[in-house]
Amino acid sequence: MLKQAANDPASRAARIPVMEIFGPTVQGEGMVVGRKTRFVRTAGCDYRCSWCDSAFTWDGTGKDDIRQLTPDDIIRELTALDGSAPDHVTLSGGNPALLPQLGALIAALRAAGAAVALETQGSKWQDWFLEIDELTLSPKPPSSGMTTDWGALERIALRLAQGGRRFSLKVVIFDEIDLAYASEVHRRYPGIPFYLQSGNDRLGEQDRMRLLPYLLERYEWLVDRVVADPGLRDVHVLPQLHTWIWGNKKRRLER
Amino acid sequence: MLKQAANDPASRAARIPVMEIFGPTVQGEGMVVGRKTRFVRTAGCDYRCSWCDSAFTWDGTGKDDIRQLTPDDIIRELTALDGSAPDHVTLSGGNPALLPQLGALIAALRAAGAAVALETQGSKWQDWFLEIDELTLSPKPPSSGMTTDWGALERIALRLAQGGRRFSLKVVIFDEIDLAYASEVHRRYPGIPFYLQSGNDRLGEQDRMRLLPYLLERYEWLVDRVVADPGLRDVHVLPQLHTWIWGNKKRRLER
Ligand code: SF4
Numbered sequence: 001m002l003k004q005a006a007n008d009p010a011s012r013a014a015r016i017p018v019m020e021i022f023g024p025t026v027q028g029e030g031m032v033v034g035r036k037t038r039f040v041r042t043a044g045c046d047y048r049c050s051w052c053d054s055a056f057t058w059d060g061t062g063k064d065d066i067r068q069l070t071p072d073d074i075i076r077e078l079t080a081l082d083g084s085a086p087d088h089v090t091l092s093g094g095n096p097a098l099l100p101q102l103g104a105l106i107a108a109l110r111a112a113g114a115a116v117a118l119e120t121q122g123s124k125w126q127d128w129f130l131e132i133d134e135l136t137l138s139p140k141p142p143s144s145g146m147t148t149d150w151g152a153l154e155r156i157a158l159r160l161a162q163g164g165r166r167f168s169l170k171v172v173i174f175d176e177i178d179l180a181y182a183s184e185v186h187r188r189y190p191g192i193p194f195y196l197q198s199g200n201d202r203l204g205e206q207d208r209m210r211l212l213p214y215l216l217e218r219y220e221w222l223v224d225r226v227v228a229d230p231g232l233r234d235v236h237v238l239p240q241l242h243t244w245i246w247g248n249k250k251r252r253l254e255r
Numbered sequence: 256m257l258k259q260a261a262n263d264p265a266s267r268a269a270r271i272p273v274m275e276i277f278g279p280t281v282q283g284e285g286m287v288v289g290r291k292t293r294f295v296r297t298a299g300c301d302y303r304c305s306w307c308d309s310a311f312t313w314d315g316t317g318k319d320d321i322r323q324l325t326p327d328d329i330i331r332e333l334t335a336l337d338g339s340a341p342d343h344v345t346l347s348g349g350n351p352a353l354l355p356q357l358g359a360l361i362a363a364l365r366a367a368g369a370a371v372a373l374e375t376q377g378s379k380w381q382d383w384f385l386e387i388d389e390l391t392l393s394p395k396p397p398s399s400g401m402t403t404d405w406g407a408l409e410r411i412a413l414r415l416a417q418g419g420r421r422f423s424l425k426v427v428i429f430d431e432i433d434l435a436y437a438s439e440v441h442r443r444y445p446g447i448p449f450y451l452q453s454g455n456d457r458l459g460e461q462d463r464m465r466l467l468p469y470l471l472e473r474y475e476w477l478v479d480r481v482v483a484d485p486g487l488r489d490v491h492v493l494p495q496l497h498t499w500i501w502g503n504k505k506r507r508l509e510r
């Protein structure tokens with residue numbers, strides 16, 4: 001029996017700590033905003049951002065929801081969501097870049113014809129970054145309470161460039177200090193597609209119709225600041241569409 | 256004097272009927288949603304869509320605003336907007352594809368280092384389509400009251416493919432019949448990036464805060480329908496962000 005299990009490819013593959021699998025839904029932010037996609041959210045993060053909207057992936061409150069799944073398990077669940085093979089999958093966290101074993105899932109998804117998108121803060125490298133179709137590095141601004149390791153970010157950007165892999169940069173903005181930080185990121189990487197995103201610091205607001213005018217006001221503020229700044233060229237300014245539609249629900253992109 | 260004028264390249268270039276020049280602002284829709292850009296809106300359209308939000312470009316109400324400008328005039332005005340050279344310009348209408356002379360402006364913009372985006376309904380071809388960085392063909396669904404010339408659209412798609420020019424397709428959706436039309440467009444061009452956009456049929460609503468919940472509801476409806484339809488793969492679903500922020504103002508992307 002042991003031998004049989006060892007010969008089964010699914011059980012040989014290292015398992016992935018999965019928090020939730022959901023969709024099809026629509027990507028609410030960043031370089032593939034609006035894309036119909038399915039999500040796999042992994043558990044665990046090396047950061048502790050003050051305004052993290054996925055704190056349940058690392059603060060212990062979601063630990064009973066974590067399942068250790070193989071790539072085959074995950075693809076089976078992604079397919080079962082609506083009975084059709086996934087054509088686009090977004091890997092989210094937490095920080096999925098903590099998981100070297102994610103490479104096997106990415107390879108299996110791409111072999112099955114799905115495009116793969118992933119976002120990470122740029123604190124850790126994984127070789128499978130080179131296999132991601134739509135990779136976003138999202139370094140965290142001062143309002144997060146985190147400190148950017150510019151050397152780590154630079155090493156990642158360099159390896160992606162050497163590997164010929166296109167990626168985008170995204171910074172979430174809450175205030176003027178964050179905006180200055182974003183300008184610094186853009187100054188360091190002028191050739192990389194750059195996305196500024198208005199942040200949501202009202203994570204406790206349960207009434208979506210009260211949240212909406214506030215989110216709109218924050219987006220307007222950011223648009224105003226960016227369009228008035230001739231130093232911010234070749235940039236995109238986006239809201240988080242999913243919070244506009246679904247508010248602060250935990251599984252916020254699931255219906 | 257006549258001879259001197261004839262030797263002046265600016266006066267030799269055919270003039271372009273321009274309705275408005277504005278920005279920097281943010282692109283509110285489609286494949287470059289969120290992009291910081293400047294707009295040149297040309298006058299004239301071969302269509303008469305029932306829900307056209309730029310009817311002043313063709314219904315006579317804006318005729319006193321039309322100016323006949325050379326490419327040099329236009330680039331000068333684009334630069335004067337904030338004193339910096341434009342890095343991204345969106346050509347809008349009306350239907351800019353009615354204007355063969357737009358090619359000179361596009362060439363001048365690209366020579367000056369600006370990327371150029373353009374949207375047209377796909378009823379007319381221009382050779383300068385091959386010079387557009389971000390070209391969107393937006394055939395009009397039944398709710399517009401227009402009838403799609405599938406042959407014209409096909410000839411344009413073919414020439415773009417032969418010219419190696421990437422483009423996207425976009426359909427604005429108001430109802431189930433439009434959605435069926437969009438599925439037909441997507442079925443005809445499965446490999447072309449496809450954008451579904453929720454339409455705004457409350458063009459008379461002047462109170463932005465009353466318009467907003469309605470626009471949100473229309474976007475939610477469209478997202479629900481698209482995520483539930485396994486036939487709609489490899490698609491994006493987007494609202495018109497500018498109407499969320501700026502409502503139904505005529506120069507709706509200008510502050
Ligand atoms: S990096 Fe992302 S998941 Fe981690 S704490 Fe920050 S916001 Fe949350």
Ligand code: SF4
Pocket residue numbers: 300301302303304306307308309310312348349350376395
């Ligand atoms: S094609 Fe565009 S500009 Fe022309 S009538 Fe229709 S919506 Fe208006």
